[in-house]
Amino acid sequence: MSAALLDVPVVDGIPFARAGRDDLRAEVAGLLAHGEVDRARVALLADADDWWTEPAPPAEQLARVPAAGTLREAMALLGMGRVADYFAHRWSDPTHLAGLALLQAHWPGTRPVVDVACGTGAHLRELVRRGCTDLLGVDVVWAKLWLARRFVCPSARYVCADLTAAPDLDVTTPAYVMCHDAFYFLRDKPAAAAAMHALAGPGGTVVVGHAHVADPHGEPLTPEGYAAVLGTDLLYDDAELTAALLAGRAPRPAGTASLAASEAIALVAGDPLSPAPVDLGEPLPPLSPNPLYVDGELTWPSDRYAREYGPRSAHLPARWPDPLPADAARRRLLVDLPEAW
Ligand SMILES: C[S@@+](CC[C@H](N)C(=O)[O-])C[C@H]1O[C@@H](n2cnc3c(N)ncnc32)[C@H](O)[C@@H]1O
Numbered sequence: 001m002s003a004a005l006l007d008v009p010v011v012d013g014i015p016f017a018r019a020g021r022d023d024l025r026a027e028v029a030g031l032l033a034h035g036e037v038d039r040a041r042v043a044l045l046a047d048a049d050d051w052w053t054e055p056a057p058p059a060e061q062l063a064r065v066p067a068a069g070t071l072r073e074a075m076a077l078l079g080m081g082r083v084a085d086y087f088a089h090r091w092s093d094p095t096h097l098a099g100l101a102l103l104q105a106h107w108p109g110t111r112p113v114v115d116v117a118c119g120t121g122a123h124l125r126e127l128v129r130r131g132c133t134d135l136l137g138v139d140v141v142w143a144k145l146w147l148a149r150r151f152v153c154p155s156a157r158y159v160c161a162d163l164t165a166a167p168d169l170d171v172t173t174p175a176y177v178m179c180h181d182a183f184y185f186l187r188d189k190p191a192a193a194a195a196m197h198a199l200a201g202p203g204g205t206v207v208v209g210h211a212h213v214a215d216p217h218g219e220p221l222t223p224e225g226y227a228a229v230l231g232t233d234l235l236y237d238d239a240e241l242t243a244a245l246l247a248g249r250a251p252r253p254a255g256t257a258s259l260a261a262s263e264a265i266a267l268v269a270g271d272p273l274s275p276a277p278v279d280l281g282e283p284l285p286p287l288s289p290n291p292l293y294v295d296g297e298l299t300w301p302s303d304r305y306a307r308e309y310g311p312r313s314a315h316l317p318a319r320w321p322d323p324l325p326a327d328a329a330r331r332r333l334l335v336d337l338p339e340a341w
Helices: 022-033 037-045 071-077 081-088 094-105 122-129 142-152 189-200 223-230 238-247 303-312
Strands: 113-116 135-139 157-160 176-180 205-212 235-237 264-270
Touching: 022 037, 037 142, 071 081, 071 142, 081 303, 094 122, 094 176, 094 205, 094 238, 094 264, 113 122, 113 189, 122 135, 122 142, 135 142, 142 157, 176 189, 189 205, 189 223, 189 264, 205 223, 205 238, 223 235, 223 264, 235 238, 238 264
Parallel strands: 113 135, 113 176, 135 157, 176 205
Antiparallel strands: 205 264, 235 264
């Protein structure tokens, strides 16, 4: 482990190196020095995104998180609200499928992979199940990494850090550095792009998925702006990526001018590598019925989720089809949920 990572407190195997949290780091280190691992974990589980407006749940509630039997139970105890809906149903949402299409077209192979802003690790889980072994997930929210390690992808390595102020993360280069559904949030995009390129190293690959353009959430750039900051002209429309995965075909890259009206785009910089030798459009068994179907009806977890993903989820019919179509798994009527979903 790098000297920088040896200097920060580690709870449940996840170093806490988040920038701007010196007081919390000192508190956690002090608790660990007194053997108070449970209290240290509670302190870390209470730490959230800077933009999160809800208060942290009471410490007694957070102390029950390790005993949760499922991802959803743990997220409920953590008080994650709408973010819990997003992570619980990541397996069939159109932006996750777009991320899979990017991996399909630009496969890391045996390269080390860093998933920046990995959240609860849905993409890392897919990579592990497809044979990738050298995986690192980085996120600013320690609780999300804890969920990833406990419920979604235990075999990856995790570090809690801010992409733009991370310590040496011990990544062998050339690496494959990806960031899905998060780059548009980052305020200092030149610094974020530079950090991703530095992690990838010479000859490495930088992949940014679902970067908002017309969608106003976060702090979006134009396609030209993203292309310039990442130093690439290999771009895709996000909806085209989703459609390509669902159709089992290669996605078509697009020029910046034609992407001006896209809700979101994706970019690949550095070595574009080759397509995956496997079909990520076909989820791996064991498969379960998509839990968005309740009593045979497609039932969104909230109005907010319905507004965001409903119009972009034509692959999910309103009613559970009987008999199931031959492409039920490709359309995510059947999904590969984590064992303790
Ligand atoms: C919408 S989620 C996407 C999660 C994951 N990439 C996925 O596709 O499922 C955005 C994530 O970005 C993380 N994040 C935001 N700013 C960050 C930063 N500066 N460095 C690392 N992670 C960050 C958040 O904590 C959150 O988990």
